[in-house]
Amino acid sequence: MAKIQYLIPVMAFAAVLFLVGFLHFRIQFAVAIYRLTFHPLARYPGPWYAAISEISNIYSCLNGERHLQFKSWHDRYGSVVRYAPNRLSFCDKDAIQDIYGVRSNTQKSRVYGGFNHIFKASASLTCIDRSQHSFKRKILNVALQPIKLKNFEKHVLRNLKIFIDNVLTDASGAEWSRPRNLSEIIQFLFTDIMGDMMFSQNWNVQTSDSKRWILDILILGTSGLHAAGHMILALKLNLDMFLVPKTMAATRRFLAIARSQCEEHIRKDRTYGEHADLFSLFIQASNINDPKSDRQSYAFTMDDLVAETGILIIAGADTTATTVTATLYYLLQNPEILQQVQSEVDEAFSRIKKLGLEFETSEGLSSCQLLRACTEETMRLSPPVAGLLPREVLQGGLLIANRWSVPAGVDVGVPVYAIHHNEKYWESPHHFDPMRWIERYRKDCRHTFMPFGVGRTGCVGKQLAYNEISLVLARILWTYDLEMMPSSQSSGSGFGGNFNGSWGRGNKDEFQTRDFFTSSHHGPIVRFRKRLSSAAISPDG
Numbered sequence: 001m002a003k004i005q006y007l008i009p010v011m012a013f014a015a016v017l018f019l020v021g022f023l024h025f026r027i028q029f030a031v032a033i034y035r036l037t038f039h040p041l042a043r044y045p046g047p048w049y050a051a052i053s054e055i056s057n058i059y060s061c062l063n064g065e066r067h068l069q070f071k072s073w074h075d076r077y078g079s080v081v082r083y084a085p086n087r088l089s090f091c092d093k094d095a096i097q098d099i100y101g102v103r104s105n106t107q108k109s110r111v112y113g114g115f116n117h118i119f120k121a122s123a124s125l126t127c128i129d130r131s132q133h134s135f136k137r138k139i140l141n142v143a144l145q146p147i148k149l150k151n152f153e154k155h156v157l158r159n160l161k162i163f164i165d166n167v168l169t170d171a172s173g174a175e176w177s178r179p180r181n182l183s184e185i186i187q188f189l190f191t192d193i194m195g196d197m198m199f200s201q202n203w204n205v206q207t208s209d210s211k212r213w214i215l216d217i218l219i220l221g222t223s224g225l226h227a228a229g230h231m232i233l234a235l236k237l238n239l240d241m242f243l244v245p246k247t248m249a250a251t252r253r254f255l256a257i258a259r260s261q262c263e264e265h266i267r268k269d270r271t272y273g274e275h276a277d278l279f280s281l282f283i284q285a286s287n288i289n290d291p292k293s294d295r296q297s298y299a300f301t302m303d304d305l306v307a308e309t310g311i312l313i314i315a316g317a318d319t320t321a322t323t324v325t326a327t328l329y330y331l332l333q334n335p336e337i338l339q340q341v342q343s344e345v346d347e348a349f350s351r352i353k354k355l356g357l358e359f360e361t362s363e364g365l366s367s368c369q370l371l372r373a374c375t376e377e378t379m380r381l382s383p384p385v386a387g388l389l390p391r392e393v394l395q396g397g398l399l400i401a402n403r404w405s406v407p408a409g410v411d412v413g414v415p416v417y418a419i420h421h422n423e424k425y426w427e428s429p430h431h432f433d434p435m436r437w438i439e440r441y442r443k444d445c446r447h448t449f450m451p452f453g454v455g456r457t458g459c460v461g462k463q464l465a466y467n468e469i470s471l472v473l474a475r476i477l478w479t480y481d482l483e484m485m486p487s488s489q490s491s492g493s494g495f496g497g498n499f500n501g502s503w504g505r506g507n508k509d510e511f512q513t514r515d516f517f518t519s520s521h522h523g524p525i526v527r528f529r530k531r532l533s534s535a536a537i538s539p540d541g
């Protein structure tokens with residue numbers, strides 16, 4: 001009897017649970033049928049499971065294969081693909097301006113809200129509202145004016161010197177250094193450059209392993225926030241801590257560092273005049289220190305500053321590191337081109353020396369046309385932001401490429417990796433061919449080259465990125481010969497094709513990245529040897 005009394009509430013609870021589950025299933029079933037039949041996007045092609053639920057879309061944000069998934073779906077379904085119930089991807093050149101152009105009837109998608117939810121404020125990269133975005137963008141434009149960029153080069157050179165000095169330190173007199181994981185050491189270098197450029201702080205990631213956990217946080221946090229952005233309801237209910245606990249914990253840790261660096265900077269009142277770091281320039285540009293300023297509407301709050309600097313570190317360090325690592329990989333795969341680039345750099349350095357100019361400035365390297373072409377070709381083949389930058393269609397809808405009429409509220413975008421590998425727009429799209437950027441007669445459609453995004457929300461750090469990349473590549477190639485270790489070629493090693501055998505990774509010549517909004521990668525394993533020519537011209541004397 002006592003047992004039955006105990007069983008009744010359990011059975012009642014089970015019945016309620018069953019009823020709720022059953023109702024939920026019926027609602028989901030009805031929603032799925034609606035999405036496949038009467039939904040305004042029902043006529044667009046794409047996998048049925050992507051049309052009925054966000055699950056595959058969210059999963060692809062976390063598995064690193066998102067860029068390849070877009071490519072494979074466009075190969076299969078054509079120029080437009082419905083990749084989630086309310087989202088369309090356009091692999092079409094005319095779609096680029098319609099979606100991202102200055103006059104396009106779009107704003108950043110609510111997906112960017114994932115970042116804002118954690119950062120408690122929006123940064124220019126994550127700001128959805130168009131007028132707020134343009135005010136934040138103005139501040140960045142002032143801080144990153146071309147005239148100020150030269151000042152940042154000393155931050156690059158300071159850390160580059162540590163890199164150059166360290167690579168051979170353990171060679172103990174041997175001709176070649178010990179084998180090094182190129183992805184890793186270049187990422188250490190750019191993280192230090194970013195910390196220095198942002199806060200005039202030496203994070204010592206290159207020389208000590210005590211802060212290297214920052215790097216794991218960056219990639220884990222970015223992918224998690226990107227995925228979380230697709231789960232708006234879960235974010236509103238603060239369920240993120242349960243759904244992606246590791247990511248959220250990592251992101252909060254990163255946020256705490258960004259906040260403490262900002263607070264310390266303000267406490268120490270670091271303003272360096274013409275030697276200002278990025279943070280001081282934000283403060284100057286936003287007049288935060290000047291309560292009497294009539295430009296108070298430009299002021300950044302502390303939360304804004306933390307969000308802006310945190311996002312800039314993510315946006316500026318990973319992307320440049322990926323480009324440099326991948327460019328070196330492609331050069332190692334193409335020894336003839338590597339030799340030509342080294343000769344070009346040697347020539348530039350000795351000319352600079354003869355003219356008595358400053359030894360290393362990105363300006364001095366502007367003659368290195370092939371080096372620049374290799375960088376462009378690398379960003380075409382292995383774009384650091386390889387996925388799709390989503391934009392929401394605003395009231396009034398949007399006509400894309402004069403063919404596709406998209407209603408308000410739908411997310412649209414162009415998948416970067418997929419359009420860079422589209423045979424309609426690029427001759428031999430899978431082949432590393434830097435000459436396509438030099439020979440004008442080529443038929444490639446350069447309008448579809450978009451590693452920095454496009455239009456009013458395109459990368460504000462583009463020129464700074466080119467300067468950093470050319471300085472770092474030129475100095476490494478001038479100082480060292482590099483050799484790829486045989487272990488780098490083995491299958492499953494994460495680069496050079498055959499990335500665990502998954503789709504789209506078969507091209508042995510391609511530097512493989514994992515798309516987590518920005519990119520993660522591994523290797524190649526290389527060793528370094530000091531070049532004789534570098535000894536002939538000393539950078540310091």
Ligand code: HEM
Pocket residue numbers: 124125126137140312315316317319320323384385389450451452453454456457458459460461462464465
């Ligand atoms: C090779 C290097 C780089 C690549 C490939 C790259 C790529 C991109 C892309 C694709 C976007 C558009 C993102 C979107 O629409 O969601 C973007 C935006 C942005 N990038 Fe970069 N980036 C690079 C380097 C940098 C650097 C060095 C900085 C600054 C230190 C920077 C700062 C920003 C900022 C602030 C935005 C947001 C712009 C806005 O919305 O107004 N980036 N970048």
